[in-house]
Amino acid sequence: MVYRLRALLLESGGALLIGLAMVLVATGGLTPLLSWRMSWAGAWLDVKTLFVSIVLEAIPFVLLGVFFSGLIQTFVTEDQVRRWTPKLPVVAIPFASLLGFLFPLCECAIIPVIRRLIQKGMPVYVGIVFLLAGPIVNPVVLTATYTAFQRQPEMVFYRAGVALLVAMLAGLIMWLFVRRNPLKIGVERKTRHEMSHQVRQAKKWGATLTHAVDEFFDMGKYLLFGALVSSVIQTFVARETLVEIGQTPLSSHLVMMGLAYVFSLCSEADAFIAASFMGSFQPGALLSFLVFGPMIDFKNTLMLMSVFTFRFVVLLVAVVSVLVLAATMWIPIG
């Protein structure tokens, strides 16, 4: 009895606190507090600007992915996923590589969706093909690429082509070699978990929202950490030093891929950055930046770790790196 009373007090206390905060927000009562601003060294303010802008840009897309995956989870049954996914790898791999035209999701939004689809029974290799190709081979990103490369419109075709090639080859490798389930939490346990949700049909929307909160915190922590590291590096490491390293063909490709990894840009914006390197790097190196970045970067490696086992993420990063490097070195441009 006493314990219950105490719990009640604690909870109402917490509710009161939040209510108070809400009132303050609504009435602008906090503004005097905000006028207190510290003086900071310029470089750290730049870190703040970059970090905050990446977060502001990426969070809506993470939320979009989270909601999309929530909807798949509550409204799409495993049977449906199995029925829609082609059985034969020969059909399924090209099918998945072009899914981006149907669902133009960028690399932040696509991860929660892939996780859900794989949990719902989509074969891992099919999911991986979509994961790799989706953020590049979609109308939004290809339009942005065209805008950035006005002077070399053929870059759009190279980007889409190499992305498709790499995604399909990586999918093939996954199909051949990955036998064990690479998801972090076992599919069976997760499926059981979801079964319990499906029992209460009426609560579907509520369940979607609750899962959205959980998934936002689950995915968000990796996004935030990735954005923080990326903005610190961009503020303190000069591009010039990297450009100087990248003088031979091989090293220039590696440097551009490294930059793509560190910058963790949204695939819609990275073409503009690539274009700004046009003077210092060959088109082949720019292409490696354009293909590698949306597939694998620092921010989404961390996000992948939340979904897949460590071993699988390492394998995926290695396979994609080698394929992108080989493909962009081999294809002659310009």
Next chain:
Amino acid sequence: MYGSSEVRRVKRHYYVRSFLLLGFCFWLIDLIAGGTIGLYLAPRLHGLAYVTLVIMLLLTGVSLRQAIMGPAEEVCDCPGEHGIPQGLWRSSIVYGLFLLPVVMGLFMPDKILGSELAEKKGLNLLSGNSKLAAVARGEATGVGESGSGGVDRTSGAEEAGKGGIGAAKGAVDGSAGSPESVTQPQKVETAYPKTTEEIRKMFNSEGFGDFYTDLAVGLYQQPVIVLDDHNFLDGLTTLELYQKQFAGKKLETMGFIYTEPHFSEREFVVARFSVSCCTADAGVFGVMVELPEGMKRGARDSWVRVGGELVLRQAGDTKLLVLQAEKVTQVLAPRNPYVYYQNAEGGLLGQ
């Protein structure tokens, strides 16, 4: 099913989450109401901030319900599935990460990007980077100066500029004041008398597409080419594409002063940051400026309006347009310091 201690633990987490989500909401309101959102996102993505705010408010509500009513068992009875961090340390780090952008956003002053970051990002000058600019200067002041060279830069450069375009000018002098050129009345009395068609023909032969041909014709017909917030990037690109044709034209623009150690006392770059989606993808673009003898350069990162004449300089094996300044005035930084690609608009959520 949860034990009662487990229930309390989960509830605590949802309280923390509610506070964090509320923080995000407050921060977003601050950004939108204060108008500072423009410092972080390109205008076409501003709509996203509103969407995020609505979703965040919704999530705050849901999280609060979880916190007050306890993890709703009728919805879900699955401990460990919801990514609730285990242990105090882990929780503090995870929630600290979420607190960081909110605290930074609310308590650290907003700063517009300046020279410090421009140095790290590397500058995009008209056809070339800042290294080339140094080469350009080297050659202009060096022994092997071509053509009309002289120590008196202003006049020398003027000559050079005229040399570049002289032939074209002479050839069409006769067509001054022909009716076709009256698209914009005040253009008639300029020193570049050409009909719209002729100008179009001159630019079209290079084959850079209709967008830039149109822009080039429009810019060329102005007595003084003005690069403002709206046409800065596309205008610069146009000037770069048609360097030869634009050498000798008058140009006026605004930006912040960017310098590098190897610049001389009378050289600076008038630069702007371009933003395509968020400020993290900003690139630096600018025009190399040379001040006339006796004029003092302003402080780094201060904002200036520069007017003068474009001069084509040889820089290594490429050419570079340099602005020979005639007038430099100090101005205040604009409310929105960033510039955007005009023809990239109408992308996502078409703002």
